Amino acid sequence: MKQPIDLARRFLLLADRDIRTLQLLLVVPDSDDQALGFHAQQAIEKYLKAVLSANGVGFRKTHDLVELLDLLRDNGQTTPPNADSLDTLNPFAVTLRYDFFEVEAVDRDWISTAVEMVRVWAKSEIEAAPKSGDSGTPLEP
Numbered sequence: 001m002k003q004p005i006d007l008a009r010r011f012l013l014l015a016d017r018d019i020r021t022l023q024l025l026l027v028v029p030d031s032d033d034q035a036l037g038f039h040a041q042q043a044i045e046k047y048l049k050a051v052l053s054a055n056g057v058g059f060r061k062t063h064d065l066v067e068l069l070d071l072l073r074d075n076g077q078t079t080p081p082n083a084d085s086l087d088t089l090n091p092f093a094v095t096l097r098y099d100f101f102e103v104e105a106v107d108r109d110w111i112s113t114a115v116e117m118v119r120v121w122a123k124s125e126i127e128a129a130p131k132s133g134d135s136g137t138p139l140e141p
Helices: 003-024 033-054 065-074 082-094 108-128
Strands: none
Touching: 003 033, 003 065, 033 065, 033 108, 065 082, 065 108, 082 108
């Protein structure tokens, strides 16, 4: 059975993959706003799940950032400094991926900053999490 820290590290790797894709899209002026929002939402979702996992907090399969943030709060964990604004990315998880809705242009600077703030927070939280059964592999910056 995987240790919580190992699952957390797996979520970090998956989130970092979404960030790499997001960064590629951000430099292309006509890249699709829905794709930008999707990869930002996915990265943040995985960072939140990484912190929950590292602290042994279970969660159901969900893309709802508010639900994941509430789980952190309900279990005495800190939330990212920009937690109150992350719900704006929720529609990009499912609704906008599988339906045709018009969205206002996304603020690329905000998305880039929001994701980076959650990334830094998550890696810091995971470093501070209890390490029972830890394999000792440090997290990359």
